[in-house]
Amino acid sequence: MNILQLLGSVEIGLIYALVAIGVYISYRIIDFPDLTVDGTFTLGAAVASSLIIANIDPLIATLMSIFAGALAGMVTGYLNVRWKILGLLAGILTMTALYSINLRVMGKPNITIIEDATIFGSQSVIIVSSIVVIIFIVLLVRLFSSEFGLAVRASGINPKVSNSYGINVATMKLFALAASNGIVALAGALFAQSQGFADISMGAGTIIVGLASLIIGEALLQPKAIITSLVACVIGSIVYRIAIALALNANSIGLQASDLSLITALLVAVTMILPKLKHR
């Protein structure tokens, strides 16, 4: 692996760190395995690139993609809290619907924005996405140490007792899913702008990549506080990208780029099985 490939991995790792952070909010904080993210990642990319080719300011385009993602997250939340549809299924339903919506938004299966002005301007992707990641970590740490944020966490830990302390668990879930999917859509928007295109199938497997990053980060940092957990998401995401690049580079193993999903799924499965073997 050369330095260029390393930088490329860090770059993508930083953008996908936002995916890991989004997954952390749904999966860990409110204990909701949310598959919507596969659709919202693409949604973020679709909204941002469609607006950019319509000559909208890239910053506004990016903000709109966050908003669209949050809305999609709330749809999943609404299906779950209002109509008691199983969380997994609610996510799959929204994700499926988003496939059509994303095609509508883009008007065609892919959009190229390589010539257009992006949020990165003339800056390096690594610097801009580092700043974005840091801003979100600071905001989230502050949020989750507030009275409101603590209530969000409490509702994920013990919904029944939360209720008896006056916490509206349904609202907290809606909020967390909106935040989670908004952040994932932002990742999609940044990814599209850094790579110069949006594609209808770019979100496939987002949940597993997010989960893999989260699990790797947690294994490395053993986080106890929210801030360490968020940093673990970033580190996990970058390590994941470097590991993938190394595996694909090692010609002797004979892996090719299309094996990525298989490796990722195996990685997540093994990391989830290992702790259970230890407890035997």
Next chain:
Amino acid sequence: MIELQNIHVIFNKGTRLENHVLKGIDLKVEEGEFVTIIGGNGAGKSTLMNILAGDITPNKGKINIDGNDITKLPTYKRANLIARIFQDPMLGTFADLTIEENLSLACRRGKSRRINLALNSNLREHFKSALAEVGIGLERRLKDKVSLLSGGQRQALSLVMATMQDSKILLLDEHTAALDPKIAKSILEMTAKVVKNHKLTAIMITHSMTQALEYGNRTIMMYHGKINKDMNSEERALLSPDNLLKFFDL
């Protein structure tokens, strides 16, 4: 004053599994009363608790607290009026949060939760003195996760959490049933002390005749969804736990 008027609860209404759990409960609890409730399994004690807490809406009847009808309010909307300690110590608190975070949540029971920081040095001082009241050293462990505490310690913490915010009534749902006799005794002593110091109105379910007569100032016995005995302190004073047991054979 807490007032239950003709409360009926029927589970699985209209099916073969229909179960008429509460059959017209009328109950008035005055401010400052500490009521103990006894009754066999299936008598409807826990359902009565859940009705008050809001986890179950009665099929018929009304619940008033200080003249306000709360019958239809969901649990989270009546949390400002009701404090509750659960039976299972492992499930009654937020295990993955620290002691101080648990207390901070309890501090805002029934209030709006803002984006202010949930913890600060003033609050921590307040928590320390509140924890010192139960005297088991929790005030030195503010930053420990609740998952590190024993069942007894968690129930003591629950008790302190219940007093962090005013309430019209404190519901104690067999809150010592899962503890060993010695710890149960000390939690009950703690409960009696806290109820007295904070002048709380409380309802406690218990399976122990001795506890029912020893604590509180009024005892209610339930049988098959009805209240079949309601004893004030004078009447209770004449009874021994063995006498009380006889009523179970009614």
